[in-house]
Amino acid sequence: xxxxxxxxxxxxxxxxxxxxxxxxxxxxxxxxxxxxxxxxxxxxxxxxxxxxxxxxxxxxxxxxxxxxxxxxxxxxxxxxxxxxxxxxxxxxxxxxxxxxxxxxxxxxxxxxxxxxxxxxxxxxxxxxxxxxxxxxxxxxxxxxxxxxxxxxxxxxxxxxxxxxxxxxxxxxxxxxxxxxxxxxxxxxxxxxxxxxxxxxxxxxxxxxxxxxxxxxxxxxxxxxxxxxxxxxxxxxxxxxxxxxxxxxxxxxxxxxxxxxxxxxxxxxxxxxxxxxxxxxxxxxxxxxxxxxxxxxxxxxxxxxxxxxxxxxxxxxxxxxxxxxxxxxxxxxxxxxxxxxxxxxxxxxxxxxxxxxxxxxxxxxxxxxxxxxxxxxxxxxxxxxxxxxxxxxxxxxxxxxxxxxxxxxxxxxxxxxxxxxxxxxxxxxxxx
Amino acid sequence: xxxxxxxxxxxxxxxxxxxxxxxxxxxxxxxxxxxxxxxxxxxxxxxxxxxxxxxxxxxxxxxxxxxxxxxxxxxxxxxxxxxxxxxxxxxxxxxxxxxxxxxxxxxxxxxxxxxxxxxxxxxxxxxxxxxxxxxxxxxxxxxxxxxxxxxxxxxxxxxxxxxxxxxxxxxxxxxxxxxxxxxxxxxxxxxxxxxxxxxxxxxxxxxxxxxxxxxxxxxxxxxxxxxxxxxxxxxxxxxxxxxxxxxxxxx
Numbered sequence: 266x267x268x269x270x271x272x273x274x275x276x277x278x279x280x281x282x283x284x285x286x287x288x289x290x291x292x293x294x295x296x297x298x299x300x301x302x303x304x305x306x307x308x309x310x311x312x313x314x315x316x317x318x319x320x321x322x323x324x325x326x327x328x329x330x331x332x333x334x335x336x337x338x339x340x341x342x343x344x345x346x347x348x349x350x351x352x353x354x355x356x357x358x359x360x361x362x363x364x365x366x367x368x369x370x371x372x373x374x375x376x377x378x379x380x381x382x383x384x385x386x387x388x389x390x391x392x393x394x395x396x397x398x399x400x401x402x403x404x405x406x407x408x409x410x411x412x413x414x415x416x417x418x419x420x421x422x423x424x425x426x427x428x429x430x431x432x433x434x435x436x437x438x439x440x441x442x443x444x445x446x447x448x449x450x451x452x453x454x455x456x457x458x459x460x461x462x463x464x465x466x467x468x469x470x471x472x473x474x475x476x477x478x479x480x481x482x483x484x485x486x487x488x489x490x491x492x493x494x495x496x497x498x499x500x501x502x503x504x505x506x507x508x509x510x511x512x513x514x515x516x517x518x519x520x521x522x523x524x525x526x527x528x529x530x531x532x533x534x535x536x537x538x539x540x541x542x543x544x545x546x547x548x549x550x551x552x553x554x555x556x557x558x559x560x561x562x563x564x565x566x567x568x569x570x571x572x573x574x575x576x577x578x579x580x581x582x583x584x585x586x587x588x589x590x591x592x593x594x595x596x597x598x599x600x601x602x603x604x605x606x607x608x609x610x611x612x613x614x615x616x617x618x619x620x621x622x623x624x625x626x627x628x629x630x631x632x633x634x635x636x637x638x639x640x641x642x643x644x645x646x647x648x649x650x651x652x653x654x655x656x657x658x659x660x661x662x663x664x665x666x667x668x669x670x671x672x673x674x675x676x677x678x679x680x681x682x683x684x685x686x687x688x689x690x691x692x693x694x695x696x
Numbered sequence: 697x698x699x700x701x702x703x704x705x706x707x708x709x710x711x712x713x714x715x716x717x718x719x720x721x722x723x724x725x726x727x728x729x730x731x732x733x734x735x736x737x738x739x740x741x742x743x744x745x746x747x748x749x750x751x752x753x754x755x756x757x758x759x760x761x762x763x764x765x766x767x768x769x770x771x772x773x774x775x776x777x778x779x780x781x782x783x784x785x786x787x788x789x790x791x792x793x794x795x796x797x798x799x800x801x802x803x804x805x806x807x808x809x810x811x812x813x814x815x816x817x818x819x820x821x822x823x824x825x826x827x828x829x830x831x832x833x834x835x836x837x838x839x840x841x842x843x844x845x846x847x848x849x850x851x852x853x854x855x856x857x858x859x860x861x862x863x864x865x866x867x868x869x870x871x872x873x874x875x876x877x878x879x880x881x882x883x884x885x886x887x888x889x890x891x892x893x894x895x896x897x898x899x900x901x902x903x904x905x906x907x908x909x910x911x912x913x914x915x916x917x918x919x920x921x922x923x924x925x926x927x928x929x930x931x932x933x934x935x936x937x938x939x940x941x942x943x944x945x946x947x
Contacts, residue, residue, distance in 0.1 A: 468802045468818075469811040471791075475799045478788040484770040485748065485780055487803030487861060496809050 290459065297451045301444055310443045311515075316555045317450035318511040319535060321457045323547035323554070325504035326532035331541030332465060333497050334477030335390075336398045339405030340505055340532055342385060343378040345524030346408065347506025349418065350377035352425045352519040359431045366435030371453050371510040378506020379499050386498035390491055393480060397494075405526055412521035424520025427513065440514065450511050457504050462544055464500065473497050531558075534572070538579050540586025549587050566636075567628050600693065602686045609679040616671035622646070623664030630657060699762030701726045701865050701895035702747065702778075707756035709739075709746055709919075716742045718919035719756070724912075726761075726864075729896045731906045734916035735939070740899040741783060743916065744869050747897075748780045749773040760865065775803065779863035783870045783899075785850045787857060789843030793834050796842050796853055797825040800860035825860070831890055832856040833882075848879040852886065859890050866891060868898040872905050884908060907931075915939065 300313055322344055329335040351374040357363045358370075365373070389400045412419040419425070429440045440446055464470045472493050475483050480490045513519050522528060531554060532547070539550025557575070561568040583590050597603050626645050630652040633643040643650060650657040700723040709717035716739045724730045732740050745751040747758055749770040758766045765773050788796050798815070801824045807813055815821070829835045832852040837845060842853055851871065858866060871887060872880045884905055887896070900906045906913060907927045914924040917939045923930060930936055 463814070464811055466815050467811045468807040468813055468815060469809045471795065471799055471815055472802065472809075474791060474795075475788050478790050479786060482782075482786045482788065482857070483799075485774055485786075486800040486857065487771050487774045488809075489769070489771050492809060496811070500811065 293458070294455055297455060300451075301447055307443055310447050312555065312559050314443070314447050314450045314515050315559055316552050317447070317454040318508045318515065319531065319551035319555045320454050320548050321504055321511070322508035323532040323535035323539070323551040324458065324461050324544075325501045325508065327536045327541055327544075327547045328461060328464065328473075328497060328501040328504070330533070330536055331543075331546070332470065332477065333473040333494060334480075335393065335494060335498070337389075337401040337529070338398055338526065338533070339389075339401035339403075339408075339529050340501075341524050341526070341528035342401075342405050342408045343381055343502035343505035344509035344512070345412075345519070345528060346381045346509070347374035347378035347502075348509030348513040348519045348523050349425065350374060350506075351510035351513040352427045353418075355427045355429065355431075355513065356425075359428055361432065366438075367429060367431055367440055367514070368435055368438060368449055370514060371507040374510025374513070375503045375507040378509060379503035381506075382499035382502025386495050386502065390494040390498050393490070393494065402526070405524070405529055408524050409521060409526065412524055419521060420519075422521070424518050424522075426518040429514050429517055446515055450515065453507055453511055457507055458548070461504060465544060469493065469496060469500075534576055536586075538576060538586055540588030542585055543588035543592070546586050546588035553587070565629065565632075567632055570628060571625075596690065597686055600686075600690050602689065605682060605686060606679070609675065609682050612675035613672065613679050616668055616675045618668075619664055620668030620672050623661050623666075623668050626650075626657070626661035627665060630661065699759065700724055701728070701761060702897065703759040703762075704743075704747070705757040705759070707743075707746060707758065708754045709742055709751065710754045716919050717746065717754075720916070720919070720921050722914055722921055722924065724895060724897055726895055727893065729891060729909055729911045730898070731910035731913045732897065732899050732916055733901075733903075733906055733913060737918075738916045739919045740916055741869060744780060744867050744897075744899060748778065748867060774861065774863070777863050778865040778867070779858045779861055780867035781854045781858040781869055781871060783873060785847075785854050787842045787850060787853050790841065792839050792841055793829065793845070793853060794825055794838045797828050797856050797860050798822070800857040801825055801828070801862075804861040828856050828860045831859070832886060848875055848882070851875065851879075851883065855883075855886065855890065863894075865895045866897070868896065868900075870899055870901060872900065872902050880905060 297317075301310060304310070304313065322340075325343075326337065326340050329337050329340070351370050354363060354365065354373045355367065355370055358365055358367060385404050389397055389404060392400060413421065429446070434440070438445060438449075440449065472483065472488055475486075476488075476490050476493050483490050483493070509519075509523065512523070532551075535550035535554040536547040537550065538553055539548065540546025554572075557568055557572040561571065565571070579586065585593075594603065597606065629643060629645045630650060633650075633652045643652065652658075702722070702724040704720050704722040707717055707720040708715065720743065732743065734740055742751065746753050749765070749768055749772070753766055756766070757764055760773065760776055760778055763776065765776060765778075768776075788799065791799070798821055801821050802808075805818075805820055805824065807818065807821065826835065829838060832855060834845075834849060834852055834856065837849060842850065845853060851874075855868065855871060858868070868887065872883045875883060880902060887898070887909060896909075898906075898909070910927055912924060913927055913930045914921050915930065915933075915936045916922075922939060923933050923936050925933065
C-alpha cells in the first residue's frame, strides 16, 4: 500500500491552521460566494446545494469516526429526525403559527438533532468499538421502522412535504429561486465548517482524539471516556440536524428514506473516500459522493456500481483517503522529488483510463442486455452500440484486458519509484 | 497523625477461583517512597490495578488520604489525586509529546469537557505542559509524535503523563523495565526529581533502583505481603531471602 500514511499523526496537523488559517477560510468563503457566478445552470445549483449539506453531514460524521474513533452506522437518525422536526416547523411557519424566519430553520433542525443525540447517544455511547457500531445500527433500524409505523409524524410512505416559500418571507428572502437556497446552504455550511474545525482545537475535541487513540489511558488522566463520547455525539448530532434541516429546505420533502441505513452510509463513504484522518478530508469526500449520487445517476443507471467500485479501490489502495494522497504528494513535492513521478503518473492514469473505459463499456452493455425494457442498443461515451452483436464486446474486452496488463506494469513501476522516494525521505529525516 | 496516603485493608482479588491477592494490608505514609517487589506472578501489577480502580476488588478496602475509594472508577480516583503509570507504555501515539502532556493537565486545571475554550489560548495549560516536558527532559521533542519516540523517551513520557495532573500519590509500574544501564540511571534521577514532596509507590524488578530509591519496601509473594520494612532490614530478612532475594541470587 504505497499510499498508506506512514505517519498518520502528522497528517492530522495538515489542516487549515495558524498562519494560513485566515487565508484558507477567506478563500473558502470566496469560492463559495463565487461558485454560482461560474456555474449558473439550475442543475449545477442543485448539485452544489446538495454538496453543501453533504459537507456538513460528512464533517459531523467525522467528529465521531475520525476525531473520536466511533464508527457509527446510524448517523442519518440525527440528520433525518432533524429534518422531520424541521419540516413540521416549516409547515407551522407557513401557516403563520410560528414566527420564525425560515433561514433560521437549520437551528431548529440542529437542536432537534442534538435532542435525539441526548436521547439515543445515552444508550449508544455507553459502549465503544464494535459494540457501539452494532447499537447504532440497531437504533437506526428502529427509527426507520418507526418512521413507517407512525404516519402521523413521519407521513408514512409518502413522507411529509412542505413549501419553503412562506407567506411572510424574512427580509424579502423568499427562498423561491434556487440561488437563494444555495446561498442559505453555503452560509450554514461555512458556519458549520468553522465551528466544527474550532471544536477540534478545544479541550473536549483534543480529549476526543485521546479517547480515539487510547481510551484506557484517558480514564487515568481524570476523564470519563463515556462522557467524552456522549458529549461529542450530541455535538455531532447537532450539526447532522443542521444538514437535515437544509435538506428539508432544499427538497421540500422528508421521507423515511432520510433516516434509513442507506442514508447513514453516505457520510461513511464520504468520510472514508475523503480521508478520516484530516479535518478537510470529508469535505472532499462529500463533493465526490454527491457527484456520484446526483450527477452520475443522470448518466447511468449503474452509478451505484461505480460508486461501490470506487469506494473499494480507495479503501484498498488509499486507506487514508484523497486527503492523504494530497498530503503524501505534497511531502514528495516538498522534498523536490515529485518530478520523478510524473511519467509514472502519466502511464498509470493512461492505462487506468483505458482499463476503466473497457470496464464501463462491459458494464453498460451488460446492463442493456439484462434490462427488459431495453433492446440491447445503447450509448457509451457517445458511441452507439448494439450489445447483441459481437464487435462491441470484442472492443470492450480488448480495452479491458490490454488496459489491465498495461496498468499492472505501470503500477509496478510507480510503486518502485515511490518506494525509493520514501526511502530517500526517510534517510534524510534520520540524517 | 494524618491519615496515610494509601491504606489497603485486607484486600482480596480473585479471577474466577484463582486468588491473586490474598489479604494485603499496607499503609504508605504521605511523602514516602515505597517499593513493592516480589517474584513474577506475585500480583504486583494486579495490586496496582486494584488501587487505581482498573479492576474491581473482590473484598477489602482501599483508602486514599483517609477516604474510601474502593468502588470508584479510575477517573474518579484520579480526580482525588492518585495517578499511575503502566508497565506497558500507555501513551497517545498519534498525538505529539506536547499534546500528550497537555491532555493530561486539562482536568486538573478545571477545563473538564469544555468545548468553548480554545486550547491554544489556555496559557496555564501550555505552561504546565511545558514545565512537565522540561521535568522529563523531552522539551526538545515537543512536536514529535509520541509513537515515534525512542523506547526510553516513551517511558519518560509515560511518567510525564502520570505526573502532569499534579497528583500527590504516584504509582509507577516498572518504570525502568527494558532500559539499559545509562537509561536506568537517568530514569532514577527523574523519578527522584518528580517524587519530591509526593507519595510514591512503585513496582520494580531492578534491585539497584529499588534499594536506591525506596524509603520502605514491601515484599509480595503469592498475593501476600510477607514483609514491609526499610531497605536494610529487608535485605537481612530471612523469609524474604528465601522467598525472593535468595532465589534471585541463585540465578
